[in-house]
Amino acid sequence: MTLPILPGEMCDELRKTVLGQDEATREIGVAIVKHVAGQGGDNILLIGNSGSGKTTLMRAVEQVLRGRPDLARYSNVVRINANVLAESREGYGRSVLTRLYANAQKALGPGAPLEELLRWVEGGIVFIDEVDKIRASVGESAHVKGIVAQEALLTLMENENVELEIDLPERRTVAINSSQILFVAGGAFEEMYDTVYRRAVLGTDVAPLRPVVVVSSTGVVREETTFHLRDYMKYEDLFRYGMTPQFVSRFESIIVLRDLGEEELAKIFIEPEGSIFRRSRGWFAKFGLDLQITRGAMKMIAWEAARQKRLGARALKEVWRRVIRDAEFDPAAANPTRGADGRGVLTVDEAMVKRAVGG
Ligand SMILES: Nc1ncnc2c1ncn2[C@@H]1O[C@H](COP(=O)(O)OP(=O)(O)OP(=O)(O)O)[C@@H](O)[C@H]1O
Ligand SMILES: [Mg+2]
Incomplete structure (x- = not known):
C-alpha cells in the first residue's frame, strides 16, 4: 500500500x-x-x-x-x-x-x-x-x-x-x-508540574535552576527560570x-509540550488561519478599516502575554482585549488614517499597547 x-x-x-x-x-x-x-x-x-x-x-x-x-x-x-x-x-x-x-x-x-x-x-x-x-x-x-x-x-x-x-x-x-x-x-x-518544579528549584535531585535576566524590546527587565x-x-x-x-x-x-516563549506567542498571535489578529482584522473590515500592527506593538503584546505563564497562549486574548476593546466599540474614535488607496487604516502601535497594559 x-x-x-x-x-x-x-x-x-x-x-x-x-x-x-x-x-x-x-x-x-x-x-x-x-x-x-x-x-x-x-x-x-x-x-x-x-x-x-x-x-x-x-x-x-x-x-x-x-x-x-x-x-x-x-x-x-x-x-x-x-x-x-x-x-x-x-x-x-x-x-x-x-x-x-x-x-x-x-x-x-x-x-x-x-x-x-x-x-x-x-x-x-x-x-x-x-x-x-x-x-x-x-x-x-x-x-x-x-x-x-x-x-x-x-x-x-x-x-x-x-x-x-x-x-x-x-x-x-x-x-x-x-x-x-x-x-x-x-x-x-498542573499539580504534578508544581511538584516537579519545586523539586527542580530546590535541587533535591538535580542541579538547582538559576534564574536568568531577560530584557524586553522596550527595556523592561525580568528574571526568569528556564524550567522545562x-x-x-x-x-x-x-x-x-x-x-x-x-x-x-x-x-x-x-x-x-513546551511552554510557549515570547517569539512563539508573537507568531501565534498573527500567523495561523483564524489567529486572534486575523479575526480582529475581520471585525474592522466590516467598518471599511484595514487593521495593521507595528512589529514593536506585536512584540510588546507577546512580552506581556509571556508574563502570564500559566495561561499560555490564552494570555494573548486577554492582553489583546485590553489593547483593542475601545477601538472595537468605536472604530472612528481610534483615529484611523487614510491609506494610499484611500481606504481607512487603523494601526496599532507601541503607544497604544503601552496605554492599555500600563507598561
Ligand atoms: N502551540 C499553539 N499554536 C497555536 N495556537 C495555540 C497554541 N497553543 C495554544 N494556542 C491558542 O491558545 C488557545 C488555547 O489553547 P488550547 O486550547 O490548545 O490549550 P490547552 O493546551 O488545551 O490548554 P488546557 O490544558 O487549559 O485545556 C487556542 O485557542 C489556540 O488558539
Ligand atoms: Mg485543552
Whole structure:
C-alpha cells in the first residue's frame, strides 16, 4: 500500500495551526500516518501546561483528516472529555465506541453493510482531552470516578472483544476489536508540574535552576527560570499524581509540550488561519478599516502575554482585549488614517499597547 500522506506532509499540515510544538507535531504526525497505514497502536499521552496547544493539536488532526478527500476514509475521529468516561450514564467508556459508530453511520450513509461500519469503528482515532481529571487518587485518598474511568479506558485500549450495542434496525450486540484504535490523551497535570518544579528549584535531585535576566524590546527587565518539565519529570511523578502504572504503560510515547516563549506567542498571535489578529482584522473590515500592527506593538503584546505563564497562549486574548476593546466599540474614535488607496487604516502601535497594559 502506498501511503496516502507522508509523515512530513502531515506534520506540515499540523504546523499551519499549531506553532512552536515541533516535537509534538512530529510524533503525532508519525502516529497518525502509521495508523492510516494499518500499523497502529502508537498511543500518545500529551502533557502540557494550560494554553500550550493540546486541544488545538487534537482539533488540527481532525481538520486535516476531514479536509482531504483522500484521507476521509481515516477521518473517524472522536474527541471526548475524560470526565465522560467516569459517567455510568454513558456506560463507562462505551460511549467512545457508540460515537465512533455514529460517525461511521453518518459517513457511510444508510444501508452501509455492518462489516464496513465496524471496520470504520475499529480504525477510529480517539482523543481524550483533560485526561488529568481522571486521577485514581488525590493525595492520600482514592478517587473512585478516576479509577473507574482509567479502567474503562484500559479495557478499550487493548481489548479485542468489546461489546457494543447497536440498532440495526433491531437492537443487537456486536463485538469490536478495539486494539487498532489510536488513542491520544492530553492533560495539563498542573499539580504534578508544581511538584516537579519545586523539586527542580530546590535541587533535591538535580542541579538547582538559576534564574536568568531577560530584557524586553522596550527595556523592561525580568528574571526568569528556564524550567522545562520534561527535563525533570519521571514516570513516578505521573504515578504519584494518580495515573496508574497500568494506564501509563498503555502509551507508547509521552510527549511533554513546551511552554510557549515570547517569539512563539508573537507568531501565534498573527500567523495561523483564524489567529486572534486575523479575526480582529475581520471585525474592522466590516467598518471599511484595514487593521495593521507595528512589529514593536506585536512584540510588546507577546512580552506581556509571556508574563502570564500559566495561561499560555490564552494570555494573548486577554492582553489583546485590553489593547483593542475601545477601538472595537468605536472604530472612528481610534483615529484611523487614510491609506494610499484611500481606504481607512487603523494601526496599532507601541503607544497604544503601552496605554492599555500600563507598561
Ligand atoms: N502551540 C499553539 N499554536 C497555536 N495556537 C495555540 C497554541 N497553543 C495554544 N494556542 C491558542 O491558545 C488557545 C488555547 O489553547 P488550547 O486550547 O490548545 O490549550 P490547552 O493546551 O488545551 O490548554 P488546557 O490544558 O487549559 O485545556 C487556542 O485557542 C489556540 O488558539
Ligand atoms: Mg485543552
